[in-house]
Amino acid sequence: QLQLVESAGTLVNPGGSLRRSCAYSGISLGWYALAWFRQAPGKEREGLLCLTNSGVPTTYLDSLAGRFKISGDNDKNMIYLQITDLKPEDTAVYYCAFRSGFGCYGAYDYEVWGQGTQVTVSS
Numbered sequence: 001q002l003q004l005v006e007s008a009g010t011l012v013n014p015g016g017s018l019r020r021s022c023a024y025s026g027i028s029l030g031w032y033a034l035a036w037f038r039q040a041p042g043k044e045r046e047g048l049l050c051l052t053n054s055g056v057p058t059t060y061l062d063s064l065a066g067r068f069k070i071s072g073d074n075d076k077n078m079i080y081l082q083i084t085d086l087k088p089e090d091t092a093v094y095y096c097a098f099r100s101g102f103g104c105y106g107a108y109d110y111e112v113w114g115q116g117t118q119v120t121v122s123s
Contacts, residue, residue, distance in 0.1 A: 003024070007020055009117040009118035011120045017083060018119065019080055022079045022096030023078050035110065036070060036094065038119075039093050039116075048064065051070045067084050094119050096113070
C-alpha cells in the first residue's frame with residue numbers, strides 16, 4: 001500500500017530554479033531511504049540524491065556540484081528536490097523512489113517508484 005506521488009511536470013527557462021515534491025504514504029516504521037532519479041530520452045536512469053529516514057543525505061553524482069539538494073519534511077510526509085541554475089541537459093523524467101533497509105544503493109534496490117514527471121528546461 002506504499003505510494004509515492006510526485007508534483008506535476010513543468011517547463012522552465014535555463015538558469016531558473018525549481019522545487020520538486022514527492023508525497024509518500026504507507027511507510028512502516030523502520031529503516032528506509034527515499035531518493036530522486038532522472039532519465040533523459042535515450043539515456044540510462046541515473047540516481048541524483050538519496051535521503052535516509054535518519055536524515056542523512058547522499059549525492060549519487062558529483063557532477064551535480066551543489067545545484068541539486070534533497071530535503072524532507074516528516075510532518076508533511078514529503079521529500080523535495082531543489083534545483084538551481086537549470087540547464088537544458090537537466091531535461092528528463094524525474095522519479096522519486098523508496099527502498100527498505102538502511103542506506104542508499106542503486107536503482108535496482110528501490111522497491112516503489114513515483115509516477116515520473118517531465119521537467120523540460122528550454123527557452
